[in-house]
Amino acid sequence: MKRCALCGKYFKLITNTHLVKHRIAIAEYIEKFGPRGVGFMSPNLLPHDDPRYKKWKHSLQNRLDPWNKGKTKKTHPGVAKISLTMKRKNIDNFKRWRQKMVQAGRIKTKYPLLEKNSQLADLIGVILGDGHIHKFPRTESLEIYSHSHNHGFIQRYSNFVQIFFGKKPKISKKSDSNCTRIRIYEKYISKRLNIPAGNRNNLKIQIPKWIWSNKKFLIGCLRGLYEAEGSFCVHKPTYTYKLIFQNNNNSLLDFVLTALQELGFHPHRSPNRIQISRKDEVLNLKNLINFRNY
Helix, strand or coil: CEECCCCCCEECCECHHHHHHHCCCHHHHHHHHCCCCECCCCHHHCCCCCHHHHHHHHHHHHCCCCCCCCCCCCCCHHHHHHHHHHHHCCCCCCHHHHHHHHHHCCCCCCCCCCCCCHHHHHHHHHHHHHEEEEECCCCEEEEEEEECCCHHHHHHHHHHHHHHHCCCCEEEECCCCCEEEEEEEECCHHHHHCCCCCCCCCCCCCCCHHHHCCHHHHHHHHHHHHHHHEEEEEEHHHCEEEEEEECCCHHHHHHHHHHHHHCCCCCEEECCEEEECCHHHHHHHHHHCCCCCC
């Protein structure tokens, strides 16, 4: 609070509204008593029951929209010129805000390597099967998709994302389908996971070498892949059991085939699927990877 030097009353800010009563202008008051605590009150900072705030709020109804509303540097030459001028003069409008957020811990400045374990291998598997990494100019997004009724899947992999990236992902359901998306934004997602960004349909995917180095990691990666693209089928009249992994990426099919053979199974490969049909192997693999067990 600031004390008026003329009448002794206290104010948040000594404004012209008060000084008019003393028949003195702001400039004259500042010259005599100094500028501290003196100035013009921004109307949006006034209490909402203040007549001045109400008058200002009402005046906004007749105010025209700014000329650049809804326009970007890609759609309007005026906005593009402003952007180029700011780049040329090295003006950063968000510098102070960014520094404040860094100090508060809301913006990361360090991106350490992810801890290699079976949970990370599981997460990598589910991303390769039913996830996507999108690259933007300043950041990346990680998205994992699931059927909206599969609550165990959504809970499990949203927890994994939070554990490894240190931020709670946004979970949203698409309005036009039974699809739920788990998503986060962060830098260097692709590099830290060693998964290429963008469309991977025709890309030769290299499974990280550390996953091959440990049987538990290999099982974890298989679980993620089967959770995303696998199915367990039983037809009791014909005594038929099947555990199927289906995908259109040949390199991913090669990995699943080789990994299953390394673990002692006898899979069969067709153009877009890997299938195990022996009952004992189907049940053993299902138990080994805890398929659909949340």
